[in-house]
Amino acid sequence: MSHQAAVLTAPGHFEFVQKEVLPTAPGEVLVQIGVVGVCGSDIHMYQDGRIGNTEILSPLVLGHEFMGVVVAAPEGTLDGDDKPLRVGDRVAVEPHVACGHCRECREGNPNLCTHHTFMGVYPRDGALQSFLNAPSHNCFVLPDAVTDIGGAMLEPLGVALHALRLGHVAVGDTAAVVGAGPIGLLLVQLLKLNGVTALHVTEPLDWRRELAQKLGATSAASGVAPEHDSLYDVVFEAGWADASVQDAAVLARPGARVVLVGIPGNDAMTVQHSLARRKGLSLIFSRRMAHTYPEAIRLVAQGLIDVDQLVSDVYPLADVTRAFERHANYEQGVVKVMVTLPPSQPEN
Template sequence: MMRATRLHGPQDLRHDSVPAAGEPSPATVRLRIDAVGVCGSDLHLYETGSIGGRVADEPFILGHEFAGTIDAVGADPRTADGQTLSIGQRVAVDPAVPCGQCECCREGNPNLCPHHHFFGVPPDAGALREFAVVPARNCWVLPDATSAAVGALLEPLGVAMHATDLAKLRIGQSVAIFGAGPIGLLILSLARRSGADPICVFEPVPERRAKARELGATHAWDVPTDATDAAVLQPLREATAGRGVDVAIEAADAHRSVDLSFGAARPGGRAVLVGIPADDRTHFSHAVPRRKGLTVRFARRMKHTYPRALALAQDPDFAAMLEGLITHRFPLAETAAAYDLVHRQADGVIKAIIE
């Protein structure tokens, strides 16, 4: 047996014993889990017991952002980049396991594979447990200088990279980011490295606005619930002389933020929707994106970004930025407290890590 934290129902996380992870098959390895990030999509499962039509109808282990140490290997433990894994190595894990055979996979779009498995989304148990068996091809070896916590952040960093790729952001273009949670802040950091200017951030939580400014946002504005969309966007219109921004990125999973993103984009601009609404529904005014002729892209997880994310995390300054996003750390036994904190957005939490 081993210890794990399981979701027994909405907002009902319990730390208990589950069957041991078992021995790895030929192309897999067994990990001792070292760090697991609490993600916004995890919160949907925590709050409602479902996400995107997937329902946790029995006790379920959450957690898809994770890193660990190999403690057993199968007969052929080779990674996607051809390395042979060994006991004692520290790795980060890509949680998406595509089939590799379907049309999407063959076209180079494994993030769209309709037959994939994904750790932490029903029915595939996640990483909030002591040990897990994972495919070797989903493992990426961590350098000695890269902490397990930063390893767990490679997955959201990859998601942010894919969203930025879809935005086709060019040097000197303007961008607005709606939502300064971990994904929004990572997109901000990438936009800054891409030479975007100005970078406008909209976020209702004061601590997250402050973090956005710290990470290089040109502007960081509140989103008052009692203000009209026009009033919320007025500072952006003034900052861009009425033009709007070249790229608007929605990373807040809130219905209103989609309309705000479309309102912020200039005619002929681009909008990328990253956030996942809790009720699996998105509503927006049709006239604005139609009249502006916007190019609208939906971001689906990540696409071939893990090698770049790992390379970027080896830059000391960028690694320090990633560490700086982590505001709270909890042991596995206190996972329920971590989720409650993130759910309430209390105590200035930006990123919580389970260790």
């Protein structure tokens, strides 16, 4: 049986192909994909054919922020929260597949697993296709209060939640976020929820600055201004990890924590050593997420975090190139781009 997939065959070029629906391995379920988010890391791979030092060496299906419906699952299957998983369940799928056996996994840091694979990052195909096999423990059943689009947004929310934890934010802290893309805007909401007393955002795009203030930022600017130099207890860099890293260091007060979330396109970042050293900054590197989906689901289901408001564009799979180009070019009004896949049946 076959189904449709959008395959990245060269930088900037998708081809629609028919892929075989593979038999599920032990511990896997078959998920019919419903919604896929376009991430900044997807844009790196789409434009450059690589992400960091990982090069795409053969055609690849992108897409790691996604939800779908379980269409095949053995009886007695449990999801990642040890809840029953059944055919017909709407699920969000964590794309990171850790080995579960290495030291990092045993110590509770599966996001640091050195033997992992990641859906949508070479060499493992992702979700821009009608059907995908996924480990059952990577699936999390969605309550009715979480929309399909909200389910796909749980992956970036998990990234933001993991970064927040690494920053050890305390009630009463002052905080800054560099970059008001989806991750930065989710951090704004999480920081507000955690009781910071000042929350500054830097972002060059005016519509994103406005949304940041609507979601809880107490001030916003297009770049680093002198009046915000060295003010903040904790700073989150959520941009492209280029000049944004230096901006984060400038905003941080002496002794502050700077959490680096962004991924540079060329695997290089720049921060003035003397500035970071003289301030005695703690530079904390955040990699993906660890044990966040259950908490992220509760935050969204209870209305504590608004993920749907970040979605500016929704395109069908047939328009996947347009979806990626709109994000890549930062066209007016773009914040978060989603791709939807229509219900379908595998073809014989």
